[in-house]
Amino acid sequence: MNIGNEFRIQGRAVSRGIAIGRVVCLHGSKRQFFRLDLSENQIDTEINRLEIAFNLAVSQLIKIVKVQNETQSKIFETHRLILEDLTLIEKIKLIITDQKVNAEWAIKQVTESYLSIYKSFKDEHLKERQNDFEDVMERLLISLGGGETHISLEKDSIIVAKDVKPSTLVELSKFNLKGIITEKGGWTSHTYILAREQLLPAITSAKSIRRQLKTGDLVIIDGFNGIIIAHPNASTIDFYQNKQNQNALTYESNFVDLKGKLKTLDGREISIFANLDNADGFKEAKFLGAEGIGLFRSEHLFNQNHSIPVEDEQFLAYQKIAKAVGNDGVKIRTFDLSIENVSNESEVNPALGLRAIRLAFTNIDTFRVQIRALLRASVGNKIEILLPMISDISEIFHAREIIESERKTLETNGLKVDFPKLGVMIEVPAAVLMVDEIAQEVDFMCLGTNDLVQYMLAVDRDNETVENWFRTLHPAVIKSIKKVINAAEKVGIPTIVCGEMAGSPVYATILIGLGVTNLSMNYKSIPRIRQIISQIAFEEAHIVIKKLETCRTSFEVEKLVSQLFTENWSHLFPQEHLPVAKL
C-alpha cells in the first residue's frame, strides 16, 4: 500500500463536509455503438424501436420524479421535458428516415448538434446545462439497449470522474456513496445541488485527478477547504476522523487563493479595490489582488502641511498616484474637509456643518483649483472624480458646471484635458431616498458605510455615550444598501462599497448577498476577504439576506446573522468573529 505517499490536490468545494473512503473511478458510461445502414423496409421497425425506448425512458423518469424529494423531482421533471420535447424526437426520426441509419446513430448526431450550441454559451450556469442534456440522451441510448444501468458500489466509496451526471448520482446514492471528486462541473450543476441535499461532500475542478488516483486508493475529501488528500497517513486519517466526529463548528478553513479574478463558489465575479492615500502602497495592494484604487481621500495631501497645496502640487500628486495604479484606475474623492480643518472657525456640530461638497461650493476657488489639477492629471491616466456628501442632485449639476467651465479654461490656455468619469458618495439619507434619480446623473456611486450608518441612525460615530445606538446591522442600513444597489443595477452603473463594511468578513458576506460586486478596503484586509468570498456561494449569501430582511430590529438582525453564519459557514467564521447581539 501507499502509506507515506500522502499528497494533496486543491480543488473547489461544491458540497461541504468530510469523507473518507476508497476511490472508484467512473469512466465514460456511454454505451458503445456504431452506425448501421438500414434498408427501406427496416426504417419502420427502427422508428418503432426508438418509440419503445423513448417510452421506457419516460417511464423511468416519471418513477424518479415521483419517488424522490422536491429538488430531485424538479431536476428530473426538467429531464422529462427535454426528452418529451417534440422537436427532439422529430429530429431523431427525421435522421433515421432521411439517412436510413439506426436510432443510436441518429441520437448521436442530434446530441452533437445540441452540445455544440450549449458549449458556445459564455454564461457558466447555462453552459452546465449540457450535462443535463447528455444525461437525458444517455438514458435514451441505454433504453434502446433494453435495460437499466447496473452499477453497484463497495462500502465507503468515493467516486472519481471527469464529471458525474445527475442520474448517475441518484443511481449511486442508493449504495455506499460517501463523496464525489470531479474535474468538471460547478456549484449550480444539478449533480451538486443533489449532492448538497444528500450531504455528500464533493469537490470539483480537481485537475487531472483521474491520472493521479486509481480505483481502490484511500482518499479523504476535505469539502470545507476543497482539498483532496490521497494516500493519507495514519495521523491525517486520525485528524479528519476527529473532525468528522466533532461537529463542523470547530473547523477552521485555511485556504487562501490570491491568484486570478475573485469568484464566489457559484461563479459570481467580485472586484476588490484598495482604499489608499499614497502611491507607495499600491504595489503590495495589487499583489494581494487589488484591481485599482476604489477610494483615494485627497484631503490627506492637504493634512500634511495644513495648507491647501497649489494646483501644480496637486496635479503632480494625482499624476503620481494615477501612474502607480496604471490601467486599474483610481477614484479620487475631492476634499472631504470641515470648516474647522481649513480655518479657525468652529462649529457646534461639524458632522452636519459646512463640510465636503458644501465647503467646496463655499470656497469655490479652492474647488476650482482641485478640479483643474484633476482634469490635467487625467490626461493619459485613468482618474475618476468622486464627490463627497451629496444630498441633492443640484449639487451634481453644479459640480458638472464647474468641471465644464474649468475644462474650457484649460483648453483656452492650450492645456490638454480629459473627460474623467464622475461619481458620488452615497452617505446621507437624502441621497439614499433619491438614489434612483441620482443614478441617472452619474457614472458610478460609492457607498461610504461608516458615514451612512452615522447619518442614517443619527449617531455620532466618535461619541462613546451613544455607541449602543451605532448599529451597522440596523435594518434601515441594510434596506438602504439594497436600495442603492438596485438603483445602480437598474441604470447599469457600478456601485463600490468603500466603508469599513467592505473589509470585514461578516459584513462583506452580507454585502455580497445584497448583490454588491465591488468592494474597496484597506489592502491589508484583502487576503482574508478573498478567502471568505471564494468559499461562499452567492446563492447561500442571498438566502441569508432574504431571511435577514424579515427582521425588524438591530438585535434580531445581529442574532440571526450569528445563527445563520454558524449554520452555513462555521468553518469560515469562528464564533468569536460573529456579531454579538445587543439588546
Next chain:
Amino acid sequence: MLESNLKIVNQLGLHARAAAQLVKLSSKFLSSIKIQRTDSNIEADAKSILSILTLAASRGTIINITINGSDEEQALDEIEQLINAGFGEL
C-alpha cells in the same frame, strides 16, 4: 397578436429549471408563443425547452415575446408574472 419586452432578472438566467417552468406554463395556452432575443435574431418556441435553452438568456438579457391566439392576453399576463418574479428565485 401581443408583444412585450421582458428582462431576465433572476441570477441564473433562463437555466434548465426556469426554462422548464416557462414551458409548462406556455403549454397551458392554445396561442403560439415565440421568444426572441432583442440583441440577435435567435428565436425560440416557448413550448419547447430545447428551443428555449438555445437562447442562452443569462441574467440581464432582454427578450421579446410574441403571442398569437385566442388566449393571448391571459398567456402574456401569466408569462410576464413568471419572468418578472425571476421564476420564484428572487
